[in-house]
Amino acid sequence: MSAQALPTTVLLVEDDPSDALLITRALTGAAPGLRVEVVSDGQEAIDYLAGRGRFTDPRSRPFPSLLLLDLALPRIDGIQVLRWIREQPSLRSLVVVILTGAASAEQMRAAYDLHVNSFLKKTPLLSVPEVCRNVLGYWVRLNHSPPPRSDYLDASPRDL
Amino acid sequence: MPYDPILLAEDDENDVFIMKRALEKARIVNPLVVARDGLETINYLKGMGTVTAGTPRVPLLLLLDIKMPMMGGFEVLQWVRQQPPLNRVIVVVFSSSRHPEDVARAYDLHANSFLVKRSSVEETAEMLRSMHNYWFCWNEKPNLQAALTRLQDERR
Numbered sequence: 445m446s447a448q449a450l451p452t453t454v455l456l457v458e459d460d461p462s463d464a465l466l467i468t469r470a471l472t473g474a475a476p477g478l479r480v481e482v483v484s485d486g487q488e489a490i491d492y493l494a495g496r497g498r499f500t501d502p503r504s505r506p507f508p509s510l511l512l513l514d515l516a517l518p519r520i521d522g523i524q525v526l527r528w529i530r531e532q533p534s535l536r537s538l539v540v541v542i543l544t545g546a547a548s549a550e551q552m553r554a555a556y557d558l559h560v561n562s563f564l565k566k567t568p569l570l571s572v573p574e575v576c577r578n579v580l581g582y583w584v585r586l587n588h589s590p591p592p593r594s595d596y597l598d599a600s601p602r603d604l
Numbered sequence: 605m606p607y608d609p610i611l612l613a614e615d616d617e618n619d620v621f622i623m624k625r626a627l628e629k630a631r632i633v634n635p636l637v638v639a640r641d642g643l644e645t646i647n648y649l650k651g652m653g654t655v656t657a658g659t660p661r662v663p664l665l666l667l668l669d670i671k672m673p674m675m676g677g678f679e680v681l682q683w684v685r686q687q688p689p690l691n692r693v694i695v696v697v698f699s700s701s702r703h704p705e706d707v708a709r710a711y712d713l714h715a716n717s718f719l720v721k722r723s724s725v726e727e728t729a730e731m732l733r734s735m736h737n738y739w740f741c742w743n744e745k746p747n748l749q750a751a752l753t754r755l756q757d758e759r760r
Contacts, residue, residue, distance in 0.1 A: 537711035549747070556692040556746045559685075559714040563744040570742075582738040586731065588718040590711040591704040 451539075451584050453479040455508035457489040457525065458543075459517055463566070467512060467543070470576035475584040479506060486520025489513070490528055493535055495597070507596050508538065509589035512580075515544040515551060523551060526558050534595040541583060608740075609635045611663035613645040613680060614698075615672045619721065623667075626728035632736050637663065642675025646683055649690055662690075662748045665739055667698045668715070670706060681713045692746035694739055 454471055458464040468480045483489050491497035492505050499505045511529075515522035522542060530536050541562045542555055555563055562583075570576055610632075614620050620638055627636060639645035645666075666684070670677040677697060685691050696717045697710040710718050719735065722728045 537708065539711065547744075552744060552746070561716050564742060565744055579738065579742050582734055586719060586734055588702070588707050588720060590708045590718075593708075 450587075451475070451478065451509035451589050453481060453506040453508050454510045454512060454584070455489070455492060456480055456482045457484075457486070457511065457513045457517065457522070458482060459484045459514060463514075466571060466573065466576060467580070470573060470580050471584060473573070473577040474581035478584055481506070481508070485518040486522065486525045488519075489517075489525050490520065493529065493532070493538075502597050507592035509592075510583050511538055511540045512543045513540055515542060515547055523554050523558070526555060526560060530558050534593050537590045537593075539583070539587070539589050607633075607635065607661065608664035609637045609661055610665050610667060611637045611639065611645070611648065612667045612698075613639045613642065613672065613677065614667070614669045615640050616669070619669070622723075622725055622728055625725045626732050629725060629729035630732045630736065632732060634664070634736075634740075641672045642677065642680045644674075645680050646675065649684065649687070649693075662693070662752060664694065664745065666693055666695045668695055670697060670699045670701060670710075678709055678713055681710070681715055685714050689748055689752060692748060694743070694746070696735065696739070 456464060456467055456471075458467060464482050464484075468482065471480050472478050481492070483492055488497070489511075492499045493508075495502070495505060513522045513525060517525070522544065526540055526542075529538055529540060539561050541564060542560055543564045543566065545566050547563075547565065552563055564570070564579070570579060610627075612620070612623055614623065624636065637648065639648050645668075668677045668680060677699070681695055681697070684693060684695060695715045696719055697715045698719050698721060699706060700721045702720055707718050719731060722731055
């Protein structure tokens with residue numbers, strides 16, 4: 445299996461600390477050595493990807509080969525973050541998986557129309573560690589992510 | 605729901621054989637529809653909108669090879685993504701290529717996922733179990749059948 449194509453860094457956008465912990469453990473359980481970066485709101489997610497705010501140092505923002513995105517976020521919600529990502533030439537092909545609590549049919553439609561790669565709901569079963577590891581394992585053990593673009597580090601993204 | 609078909613776009617007979625055997629081994633009961641090239645794939649999908657008895661059900665998943673005669677996988681992907689409401693169908697590029705450019709292009713054209721073909725039935729079956737479990741049991745499915753039915757009703 446081509447190691448470079450499997451994810452090495454995951455950006456987790458999640459405001460609930462216990463969910464963030466569960467998800468992080470599931471990811472590193474499925475892929476030991478995987479780096480998981482956590483931000484807790486939509487603006488931070490954008491700052492990370494754009495290299496702004498507290499993420500001006502390139503070392504603080506390794507290229508995410510997978511983005512796990514909650515929808516109900518403070519400041520800027522998940523759909524807006526997704527829309528922003530798909531509008532940035534250097535970021536538009538990022539693998540984005542929504543991982544959220546309750547979501548309306550309209551939010552799901554909007555997400556798919558914005559080419560979200562996948563949409564997962566936080567069911568009670570998904571909070572079982574082995575199950576979470578198994579499900580998220582699809583993205584970190586099996587799926588091949590796109591390579592980082594050369595303009596990721598010096599991206600001048602359009603403002604939200 | 606177990607009867608939503610899997611649409612396989614694959615021109616290589618060997619690979620089709622491996623896929624069929626692997627699906628059996630993985631105990632996946634969804635009907636498999638095989639399109640032998642890009643054009644057949646698109647024609648099958650176009651048939652989704654016709655109001656006829658026995659209209660094939662919308663595939664829940666399109667497993668798409670890249671290199672095919674007539675029309676390649678990337679062209680099919682591009683076409684699918686421009687056809688509302690079919691544009692939301694789950695597309696898993698299923699290729700023997702690991703070239704970063706191919707992976708990049710697949711995602712540029714909005715594939716949902718990119719899996720690399722395995723050479724044995726056993727490895728393929730294991731991959732299909734994970735793939736089936738993920739896309740059929742966990743991923744929240746875009747509601748294509750309802751959207752297509754609405755479209756058909758509007759056309760009458």
